[in-house]
Amino acid sequence: xxxxxxxxxxxxxxxCNACVTACKNENDVPWGINRRRVVTINDGKPGERSxxxxxxxxxxxxCASVCPVDCFYTTADAVVxxxxxxxxxxxxxxxxxxxxxPQYPKVGNFGSRxxxxxxxxxxxxxxxxxxxxxxxxxxxxRLAEGKLPLCAEMCSxxxxxxxxxxxxxxxxxxxxxxxxxxxxxxxxQTAYREAIAT
Amino acid sequence: xxxxxxxxxxxxxxxxxxxxxxxxxxxxxxxxxxxxAADTENNDEKRKARYKAxxxxxxxxxxxxxxxx
Numbered sequence: 450x451x452x453x454x455x456x457x458x459x460x461x462x463x464x465c466n467a468c469v470t471a472c473k474n475e476n477d478v479p480w481g482i483n484r485r486r487v488v489t490i491n492d493g494k495p496g497e498r499s500x501x502x503x504x505x506x507x508x509x510x511x512c513a514s515v516c517p518v519d520c521f522y523t524t525a526d527a528v529v530x531x532x533x534x535x536x537x538x539x540x541x542x543x544x545x546x547x548x549x550x551p552q553y554p555k556v557g558n559f560g561s562r563x564x565x566x567x568x569x570x571x572x573x574x575x576x577x578x579x580x581x582x583x584x585x586x587x588x589x590x591r592l593a594e595g596k597l598p599l600c601a602e603m604c605s606x607x608x609x610x611x612x613x614x615x616x617x618x619x620x621x622x623x624x625x626x627x628x629x630x631x632x633x634x635x636x637x638q639t640a641y642r643e644a645i646a647t
Numbered sequence: 648x649x650x651x652x653x654x655x656x657x658x659x660x661x662x663x664x665x666x667x668x669x670x671x672x673x674x675x676x677x678x679x680x681x682x683x684a685a686d687t688e689n690n691d692e693k694r695k696a697r698y699k700a701x702x703x704x705x706x707x708x709x710x711x712x713x714x715x716x
Contacts, residue, residue, distance in 0.1 A: 593697040596704045610712060
């Protein structure tokens with residue numbers, strides 16, 4: 450059985466935020482919520498790196514472990530999804546997630562934040578596939594349509610990989626074995642001089 | 648001594664009538680209310696595999712991402 454995973458090739462990410470925009474547009478994500486974000490370290494300095502971050506669909510998801518109403522479930526494709534009908538907006542998953550993936554539509558205290566929203570790997574939720582209810586609550590179900598998440602499909606530099614973990618790991622391995630990684634990558638010394646090592 | 652005119656419905660009777668009325672309203676409304684339901688898909692349906700490895704879109708994605716850098 451394939452296990453769905455995201456992998457961001459940080460050597461290729463140019464912080465264009467197309468993945469963020471594509472996600473928001475495809476899933477009609479409400480204002481104030483970003484299911485995907487681009488994080489940049491050493492911004493404007495030598496050694497700058499950007500990584501596109503969203504829910505990593507953990508194998509042993511900490512959000513699911515702490516949920517008091519057990520609204521999370523993992524599909525056979527290893528995608529971590531949740532039910533907005535069961536969510537009480539307590540915020541425990543937000544504190545538990547190491548990636549800051551769970552987001553809330555409102556700023557408030559316990560129970561007043563509204564229903565939690567997060568990346569669904571473009572796999573919808575526990576409503577009928579392709580239904581209006583599913584789209585309104587969770588967004589598009591591209592996986593059921595035989596497609597992959599739009600953030601990855603939109604990536605112009607092919608930095609963001611999504612799909613079967615074994616396949617994308619193989620693709621990344623081929624890239625690294627050919628070009629090197631970090632300071633060993635082709636063109637690194639030209640861009641950042643010899644003194645910079647990452 | 649002049650006695651106060653008695654009201655037709657006393658305070659206690661009024662509250663009792665109000666309580667009984669509310670009880671009747673709840674009893675009649677209960678059968679109309681539908682049970683709370685969450686999610687239209689059952690446990691097996693919502694967990695089933697949806698990834699289609701052989702679809703043209705998925706295969707194209709893997710192919711173009713293998714292009715040499």
